Amino acid sequence: MHQTFNAALEINLLHANQAGADHNRSHFDEWGITCFNVMSSPGAGKTVLLERSLATLGAQFKIAVIEGDMTTELDADRLRQYGVPVIAINTGRSCHLDSKMVAGGIHRLAHEYNPREFELVIVENVGNLVCPAEFEVGEHAKIALLSITEGEDKPLKYPIMFQAADCLLITKMDLAPYLEVDINQIVANVRQINPYVTIIPVSAKTGEGLETWFEWVRRQIHQKSEHQLPLSISCANQ
């Protein structure tokens, strides 16, 4: 005869991704690397921010980039001009990088270079304000970008991304005079969800705020090398 049974699983849907992210982070820790996960909607200015960052910080630190893109290597090619290793990952139809994809990038980095030489690995995620926030890749800090052209309401509409961020860059500040956007309202909306996030208004075009951003990056790298511990442990999902 047939009987109905129950099996309690109590397993997080993302547990496989989380385990992969922890594994990636353990590699970074072992090699003394700080890893950032840079996320934003498409066109917020991630790649140009990285260009400016590589141009300045590339002289001080050994940096590598893991570049996620759905289809092309256009962004990866832009960043390669700064003389740093750029490992391109095409996600195909997937709207975010997951820990397994980034693991592939880490293995390529370890295979082609001596990973212990690197101090910073920047993962540039796929442009998307929703999905990347749920998938950790093994980063020590999450960097979110919000361009002022996107408006004040985005932190309210896409709260998970802003809640998870350790640092928020409000980009394209040079356009502020041409827009009716209230930056104080953006900040207030973010603070409702994440009172501790570091918020830095920047313009890659004029250079406004970039030194503050570079200083934040330097501090993360130095703290990491002093403590050899993860800077922040994200516990987004139980």
Added chain:
Amino acid sequence: MHETDMTKALIMTVKDWWLAQPDKPQVSQVHLTVGKFTCVEPASLEFAFQVQTRHTFLANAELIIRETPLIAFCHPCQQEYRPEIGIQYACPICHSPMEDIRSGRELKIDRIEYNSQVESYYAPNL
């Protein structure tokens, strides 16, 4: 459409469990808890589940999703409140930021319901 990836993860987890069962039982229901404060849309999960389980061991299984509301705890006020997603997350009374989320971030496979052949000698009372 990250629900597609999440459904793959869901199916793989259930499959691991299923393969570990000696009699490979018929799974009838998979129960999930999905919080309102996640990037997951239950209808998309259900659609992805239907499509991805076709012609598999889960072909006849039903996906049952329990949604949990977003509930935060305000420490200054010492009480829970329900932030309005998309409108206001801070405490409606003292306007402290939403810091302590008590419900709404769940993404969990709770349990599996399955039918199994029971040999009569295991059930002497029947």
